[in-house]
Structures are given as C-alpha cells and as structure tokens.
Amino acid sequence: MRSDKGHPIVDEHGQIKIRHGDEEIRFSQDPFPLYPGEKLYGKVSPLQVVAPLTALKLRAIRDYTADGVSYAAGDEWLFEGPGTYLPRVEVQVVEIVRSQIIRPNQALRLRAKKEFVDFTNIRRQTAEEWVVRDVGAYLPGVHEEVVATVEAVILTEKKALHLRANRTFKDFYGMERKAGEEWLITLRQAEKHIPDVYETVVGEVNITTVTSRQYCVVLDPIDEAGKQTFGSRVLRKGEISFFLQPGERLEAGIQSVHVLESDEALLLRAREELKDGDITRLPGDRWMIYGPADYVPPVSVEIMEKRRAIPLDENEGIYVRDLKSGRVRAVTGAVYMLAPYEELWEKELPAVVEELLTKDADQSSGISQGGTGKLRDKTRVVTYRIPNNSCSQIYDYKAKKARVVFGPELIMLGPDEQFTTLNLSGNTPKEPKVLNAIALLLGPRFSTDAVVVETSDHARLSLKLSYNWRFEIDRNNEEDTRNLFQVPDFIGDFCKAIASRVRGNIATQSFDNFHRNSSDIICRAVFGSEEDGSIRNRFHFKSNQLVISNIDIQSVEPVDQRTRDALQKSVQLAIEITTKSQEAEARHEAERREQEARGRLERQKIEDEAEAEKARKDLLQLQAQSAAVESTGQATSEAKARSEAAKIEGQAGVKQAELKSEAAQIKATASLKVMKSEQEAEISYQKARNDLEIHKARELAEIEAVKFKKIVDAVGADTLKKIARAGPEMQAKLLQSLGLKSFMITDGNNPINLFNTAAGLIGAHPQ
Numbered sequence: 001m002r003s004d005k006g007h008p009i010v011d012e013h014g015q016i017k018i019r020h021g022d023e024e025i026r027f028s029q030d031p032f033p034l035y036p037g038e039k040l041y042g043k044v045s046p047l048q049v050v051a052p053l054t055a056l057k058l059r060a061i062r063d064y065t066a067d068g069v070s071y072a073a074g075d076e077w078l079f080e081g082p083g084t085y086l087p088r089v090e091v092q093v094v095e096i097v098r099s100q101i102i103r104p105n106q107a108l109r110l111r112a113k114k115e116f117v118d119f120t121n122i123r124r125q126t127a128e129e130w131v132v133r134d135v136g137a138y139l140p141g142v143h144e145e146v147v148a149t150v151e152a153v154i155l156t157e158k159k160a161l162h163l164r165a166n167r168t169f170k171d172f173y174g175m176e177r178k179a180g181e182e183w184l185i186t187l188r189q190a191e192k193h194i195p196d197v198y199e200t201v202v203g204e205v206n207i208t209t210v211t212s213r214q215y216c217v218v219l220d221p222i223d224e225a226g227k228q229t230f231g232s233r234v235l236r237k238g239e240i241s242f243f244l245q246p247g248e249r250l251e252a253g254i255q256s257v258h259v260l261e262s263d264e265a266l267l268l269r270a271r272e273e274l275k276d277g278d279i280t281r282l283p284g285d286r287w288m289i290y291g292p293a294d295y296v297p298p299v300s301v302e303i304m305e306k307r308r309a310i311p312l313d314e315n316e317g318i319y320v321r322d323l324k325s326g327r328v329r330a331v332t333g334a335v336y337m338l339a340p341y342e343e344l345w346e347k348e349l350p351a352v353v354e355e356l357l358t359k360d361a362d363q364s365s366g367i368s369q370g371g372t373g374k375l376r377d378k379t380r381v382v383t384y385r386i387p388n389n390s391c392s393q394i395y396d397y398k399a400k401k402a403r404v405v406f407g408p409e410l411i412m413l414g415p416d417e418q419f420t421t422l423n424l425s426g427n428t429p430k431e432p433k434v435l436n437a438i439a440l441l442l443g444p445r446f447s448t449d450a451v452v453v454e455t456s457d458h459a460r461l462s463l464k465l466s467y468n469w470r471f472e473i474d475r476n477n478e479e480d481t482r483n484l485f486q487v488p489d490f491i492g493d494f495c496k497a498i499a500s501r502v503r504g505n506i507a508t509q510s511f512d513n514f515h516r517n518s519s520d521i522i523c524r525a526v527f528g529s530e531e532d533g534s535i536r537n538r539f540h541f542k543s544n545q546l547v548i549s550n551i552d553i554q555s556v557e558p559v560d561q562r563t564r565d566a567l568q569k570s571v572q573l574a575i576e577i578t579t580k581s582q583e584a585e586a587r588h589e590a591e592r593r594e595q596e597a598r599g600r601l602e603r604q605k606i607e608d609e610a611e612a613e614k615a616r617k618d619l620l621q622l623q624a625q626s627a628a629v630e631s632t633g634q635a636t637s638e639a640k641a642r643s644e645a646a647k648i649e650g651q652a653g654v655k656q657a658e659l660k661s662e663a664a665q666i667k668a669t670a671s672l673k674v675m676k677s678e679q680e681a682e683i684s685y686q687k688a689r690n691d692l693e694i695h696k697a698r699e700l701a702e703i704e705a706v707k708f709k710k711i712v713d714a715v716g717a718d719t720l721k722k723i724a725r726a727g728p729e730m731q732a733k734l735l736q737s738l739g740l741k742s743f744m745i746t747d748g749n750n751p752i753n754l755f756n757t758a759a760g761l762i763g764a765h766p767q
Contacts, residue, residue: 008035023089050081053099053137064090076142099137105152107194108132116143129197152192153201160243161185161193162202169198182246202246210238210254215296217251218244233299260291263309265337274300286340309337317381319415321345328415330381345415346378352436353419357384382413390439393420393485404481407439420485425492428464432492440484443470444549447491451499452559459511460559465522467498468550472540480545487544494546498539501525519553526551 001009001017009017018037026032027047034040050056055078060071071090078097079085087093102108109131112124118141124130131150132138140146153161162184165177173189177198184205185193195201210216214237221234222245233251236242244250258266266289270281281287286304289295297303310318317332323341338344349357357376376382386392386407395402398416405411413419419438426434429450451463473480487493505525506514514521520535526548527536539548712720 025087025089027086048085048087048093050079050083050085052082053139055080055097055139056085057094057097057142059092059094060090061092062090064088078139078142080139097140097142099139100146100149102132102135102138102149104135105154105192105194106135107150107152108138109147109150109197110140111145111147113143113145116141118144131194131196133194150194152194153204154192155185155187155190157187158207160187160205160207162205162246163195164200164202164246166198166200169196171196171199184243184245186243205243207241207243208250208254209241210236212239213257214238214254215257216254217299219249219251220247221245222248235296235299237296258295258297258303258306260289260293260295262292263335263337265290265307265309266295266297267304267307267338267340268297269302269304270300271302272300274298288340290337307338309335311335315383315410315412317383317412318379319345319347319381330412330414332381332412344379347382347413347415348378349376349382349418350421352421353438356421356436356438357382360384384411384413384419384438385409386411386439387441389443390441391481391484392439394418395420402482402485404484406475422485422488424489425495430492430495432489435491440471442473444468445470447495448554449495449499451502453503453506455506455509455511455514457510461506461511461514462555462557462559463502463522463553464555464557465498465502466552466554467494467548468552469494469546469548471545472547473545483544485544487541487546490541490544490546494539494541494548497541498526498548498551515556518556522553523551 001019003009011017016035016037018035020037023041048056058077058079060073060075062073064071066088076094085093100108109129112126112128114126115124117123124143129147155161163182165179165181167179168177170176172194177183182202208216216236218234218236219232220228220230221232222228228245228247260266268287268289270283270285272283274281276287288307312318312332312334314333317330318336319328320331320336320338320342321328321344323343328345354376361376384392386405386409388408391404391406392411393402393404394411394413394417396414396417402420422435422437422440423433424435424437425432428448430447446466446468448464448466451465452460453463454460471484473484475481502522502525505521509521523535527539529535537549540546
C-alpha cells in the first residue's frame with residue numbers, strides 16, 4: 001500500500017502493509033525492489049502494439065473509473081489502433097478484432113449482440129441486422145457481429161432482380177415495402193443492387209423482347225398504379241421489351257403474328273362480348289378470319305384452330321359435321337373450307353374392314369386413303385377400288401337399303417354406309433371363317449378341298465379335289481345381284497354339298513372299281529347324268545347363282561396304312577422296271593453318240609491340217625511381197641523426204657525475207673508516226689500556250705479597265721473635276737495675292753503662240 005505521494009505505508013511495527021490478492025502493473029521506471037510479501041507475476045513483457053485497422057476487445061473485470069469515465073464489471077469496449085495499449089489490472093484483453101475490407105460491389109451484413117447505438121447514431125436492437133455499404137475498411141464494434149459478406153448483383157438492360165420483403169421496411173431507395181411484397185430492381189433504379197437484410201432474392205429476371213412480328217398476352221398484369229389485377233389479360237405487341245413483374249406470366253409464351261395465306265383461315269371464338277367492326281360478338285360466338293392477312297387476336301378473342309382449305313379431287317372427299325344440326329355429309333371434288341360451325345367427322349369402320357383396307361392399301365390394290373402410312377385418316381371419305389370381275393355390297397343404315405357395285409369401279413362410302421363383309425372358308429380341308437373379304441370375286445376361280453370317303457369294301461380314301469366355280473348373273477337383274485350375298489360363306493357351302501354327293505356315290509363302289517374309274521365316278525356324283533347317260537358339265541346353286549364347272553382330282557391316298565404300303569410297293573416295282581428299261585435305252589444311245597462323235601473328230605483333224613498348210617503357203621507369199629514393198633517404199637520415202645526438205649528450206653528463206661521487209665516497213669511507219677505525234681503535240685502545246693497568253697493579257701486588260709472604272713466611279717466626276725482645277729486655281733489665287741493683273745505661267749519647255757493670245761488678253765480687263 002502506498003501513500004498519496006507514492007511512499008510505502010508501514011504499520012506500527014514497521015512492516016510494509018500489502019494488498020493481499022491484488023495485482024499491480026508497473027511500467028518503465030527506475031529499478032525497484034520487491035518489498036516483503038510482493039511477488040513478480042510472470043516476467044517483464046513488452047507492451048502490446050495495436051496495428052492500424054485492428055483493435056483490442058477489452059472487458060472490465062471489476063468496477064473502476066479512469067479519465068472521468070466509470071466502467072462496471074462486464075463492460076466491453078474497443079481500443080482501436082494504431083497505438084500502444086497500456087494494460088490495467090481491472091481490464092482483460094478478450095481478443096484482437098481485425099477490420100473487414102469492403103470491396104466495391106460488396107457490403108457487410110452485421111447483427112447486434114445487444115442494444116446499443118452504432119457509429120451512425122442509430123439505435124440497434126438486440127439481434128437486429130443491417131448492411132454496411134461503405135467501401136473500405138470497417139472495424140466491427142464490440143456489440144456487432146459480422147454475419148456475412150454480401151455480393152452486389154450487377155444489373156444490365158437485359159437483366160433485373162426479383163426481390164421479396166420479409167417484413168415491412170423502407171428499402172435503400174426510400175420506398176416502403178410491405179411484408180410479402182415482391183418487386184423488381186432494374187437498371188433504371190441502379191446499376192447494381194446489394195440485397196438488404198429484409199430482402200430475399202427470388203431470382204434474376206431476363207428481359208422479354210417482342211419483335212414487330214410477335215405478340216404476347218400477359219396474365220394478372222400490374223396496372224399503372226402498381227396494383228396487380230388478378231384475372232385480367234393484357235395484349236402486348238412488338239416492337240417492345242419489358243420485364244415481367246412479380247406475379248405476371250405469359251399465357252402461351254411469345255407468339256408469332258398469324259400470317260394467313262389465301263387458302264388459310266383462323267377459327268375464332270369470343271371469350272366475352274366485344275365489338276368487331278359493325279358486328280357485336282356475344283360470348284361463345286364463332287367466326288373466321290380469311291387470308292391473305294396478318295392477325296393478332298385481342299384478349300377477348302380465342303383462336304381455336306388454324307384451318308386450311310382442303311383440295312379434293314373427284315375421287316377424294318371428307319366427312320363434314322354441322323355442329324348446330326348434327327348432320328354429317330360427304331364433300332367431294334372441290335376445294336372446301338370448313339365453316340365456323342362445321343368440323344371434320346371421323347368415320348369408324350369395323351376392325352375387319354379396317355384390316356382389309358390397310359392390307360389392300362399396302363398391296364396398292366385400290367384403297368385410296370386420306371393420309372400417309374398404314375393408318376387411315378378417318379375424316380377422309382373411305383374409297384375402295386373394286387377389281388375387275390368382282391362386286392361389293394354396301395348397306396345404308398339410314399335409308400335401310402343395300403346396293404351392289406360391280407368392278408372395275410370406285411366406291412365412296414357415305415356417312416351412313418358400310419361394307420358387307422364376307423366370312424369365307426379357307427385352307428385344305430376347308431375351315432370356316434378363315435378368309436374375310438369385302439369384294440366378291442365373280443370367277444372363274446378354283447377352290448381345293450380334301451374329302452375322306454369309304455368304298456363299299458371299307459377302303460377309306462382321302463381325296464384332294466379342286467373345283468372350278470363362277471357366278472352366272474345378269475347385272476341388270478336386281479334379284480340376281482341381291483342373291484349374290486344371300487350365302488355369306490358360299491365356298492364352305494358348295495364344298496360341303498359336293499363332299500356329301502361324293503361320299504354318297506363312292507360308298508356304293510368297290511375300291512378296285514373306284515381306282516380304275518375315279519374321275520367318272522366323282523364327276524357323275526357331282527354333276528349328275530343326262531337321260532342318254534352322259535355326264536353333265538355343271539352344278540348350279542340357285543340360291544346365289546353359283547356354278548361349278550369342273551372337278552379335278554389332284555390326289556387319292558388311302559387312309560389305312562396297310563393299303564397305303566401295298567400301293568406304295570406296287571408303285572415302286574413299276575417305277576423300278578421302267579427305270580431299268582430307260583437306263584438300258586440311255587446306255588445304247590450314249591454308245592452310239594460316242595462313236596459318231598469320234599468319227600467326226602478324226603475327220604475334223606484332217607480338215608484342220610489341210611487348212612493349216614494352205615494358210616502357211618499364203619503366209620510365205622505375203623512375207624515375200626512385204627519385203628519387196630518395204631525396200632521400194634524406203635527408197636521412195638527417202639527421195640521424197642529430201643525433196644520436201646529442200647522445198648521447205650526455200651519457202652522458209654522467202655518467208656524470212658518477206659518478214660524482214662515487213663519488219664523494216666513497220667519500224668519506219670512507227671518512227672514516222674512517233675515524229676508526227678511529237679510535232680503535233682508540240683504545235684498543240686505552243687498553240688495552247690499562246691491562247692493562254694492572249695487570254696491572260698485580255699483578262700489583265702479587262703481587270704485594269706474595270707479597276708480604273710471602279711476608281712473613277714468611286715472618286716466621282718465632280719471630285720476629278722475639282723482635283724484637275726485645284727492646282728491652277730490655287731496658283732491663280734497665289735498670283736492674285738501678289739497683285740498681278742495679267743499673267744501667263746509656262747514651264748518654258750513648250751512654245752506658246754502669243755500673237756493671238758496676247759491680243760485677246762490685252763484690253764480684256766480695262767481695270
């Protein structure tokens with residue numbers, strides 16, 4: 001303990017009084033002793049230097065007063081650098097606080113740890129957050145906490161920032177924002193934006209650009225007062241660029257202006273009552289805009305579809321349904337544009353008919369469909385080309401009548417018409433409902449069937465029969481044409497009838513008799529016999545006018561295996577005998593042909609040798625002639641060559657002389673032309689120069705004359721007269737001042753005739 005003067009205090013016993021448990025910090029001073037009871041804590045340490053842009057966070061650990069300021073235990077404050085910190089026992093250094101560098105396009109987001117007043121004299125509440133935007137170093141206060149560094153969003157002409165308010169506050173631009181409110185920050189307000197603590201960045205919004213050939217419809221637009229009108233629609237046509245405000249959206253994106261050609265139209269429907277020129281459109285009204293034209297629909301008009309005129313050939317058509325009456329009709333052979341209250345109607349066909357039409361179309365056998373590929377366009381009139389010698393039945397369900405069309409012909413189905421489908425038997429033996437057809441072939445055709453019969457001696461045989469059939473009808477007879485489709489499966493019907501007759505007749509015949517006379521037995525069983533016993537040549541079905549004209553037995557095979565083996569052995573034996581006889585005949589024929597060929601070969605050799613000798617003789621003769629011709633030709637060619645060489649040399653000399661003469665003449669002519677050109681150029685130059693001199697002299701003379709005239713005009717005639725008279729008058733006045741009555745002044749160089757002059761002068765003035 002020390003007194004006021006700094007001396008240690010001693011007790012009554014002379015002992016130094018000490019402050020037990022207390023500490024003291026001593027700075028630079030003279031050396032000092034440690035009194036009894038004092039103890040050095042640690043070692044001598046240098047003072048802490050606080051660098052620029054840093055600070056020490058201090059906390060009072062006990063109450064004390066320094067420099068007139070009272071501190072309570074727990075108070076915190078900063079000691080900012082640069083400087084040297086002098087420690088106190090009442091103060092604890094908590095940490096070193098470093099400045100945060102705020103770069104351009106950055107800001108610092110702070111949070112208050114407790115209620116205090118910041119450096120801008122704004123009172124901050126506990127947990128309140130704010131943003132510091134000043135560029136440079138920022139030293140956070142003792143009650144401030146750095147939350148994050150906020151990057152600025154750079155705004156351009158094509159980009160805006162979509163923000164949302166977390167609570168009601170006043171933004172950086174002085175606008176009051178309500179909690180939940182959304183807005184845009186564009187380049188018009190700022191080049192960059194640092195989001196505030198109460199702002200949430202929803203996203204970046206790109207500019208919407210609409211060209212002169214585009215338009216868009218904005219839903220829930222914001223009006224001029226800044227309020228959003230929900231349920232409204234606004235049309236915006238180009239050229240225009242804008243940002244979609246929060247809550248606004250495009251109905252169908254940016255759409256192109258509808259350009260209609262001469263064969264196109266737009267089907268429109270009114271969303272609400274509107275005035276279309278002089279016409280008042282009620283909600284739900286439909287009308288069409290025909291091309292050529294450009295069209296941008298108002299917000300009260302809905303474009304239902306774009307229609308094009310459908311060109312139809314005489315063999316093409318479409319089904320059209322009237323929406324008001326519901327009536328369906330077929331339109332063919334014209335260019336047709338649907339009316340506002342008309343639509344294309346799809347005609348449904350049974351699956352069997354669809355399959356048959358598709359199959360015929362793939363085989364290019366006559367179906368004409370309105371589309372490409374295997375799928376039929378159901379809105380096109382169903383057309384079917386009936387092949388020759390065939391017919392089809394068409395039933396009209398509305399008129400309840402059927403009609404038969406004979407080929408070759410093109411069938412075009414009406415809206416209420418359908419094909420009559422035939423389900424015919426097929427395969428061998430015949431099975432029902434194997435073949436489906438919409439065209440009935442009139443024949444002649446053939447069908448094959450397998451029939452199992454049993455003879456009177458119980459031999460079971462399998463017959464494969466082929467029938468020729470055709471329809472015999474009068475196309476002008478309505479009853480005959482109607483009977484054609486009375487039997488749906490006429491093939492199965494006549495095959496069963498013939499098989500029944502064949503089985504009944506063969507049952508009365510033995511196997512041996514049937515094996516020898518199978519054809520006659522079957523034909524007689526099917527066709528029957530005349531009164532004279534001859535076999536008929538036809539089997540007629542009156543129900544549908546079908547006629548069977550011939551029967552062919554393709555094969556007869558026993559059903560029993562033993563009978564089949566016996567027949568096979570007999571057949572094999574007969575085949576073997578026939579084969580051996582044919583082999584012997586073939587061997588004899590081969591030997592004979594071999595002998596004949598050998599004789600022809602020997603004779604041909606002798607003839608070839610004779611021909612060779614003859615050819616060798618001709619060759620030797622030709623070689624001799626060739627040698628003679630070669631020697632004669634060589635001598636002749638050498639002589640001709642020497643003659644031609646001499647001739648060419650002479651002609652070359654003559655030609656060379658002519659060319660030299662022409663060259664000399666050309667050279668002389670060129671020199672003469674050059675000289676003439678030089679002289680003409682010199683004459684022209686001299687003439688031009690003389691003309692220039694004359695022109696120059698004339699111009700100078702005119703200039704002098706004009707100059708003199710202007711001088712005279714400027715001075716004036718009276719002035720010149722006065723100038724001319726000024727000298728003599730002044731001289732006369734001078735002489736008068738001398739008192740002379742009569743005088744004459746001369747320079748003495750020019751003679752003067754004084755006879756007459758003096759006579760005139762003397763006595764002129766008697767005074």
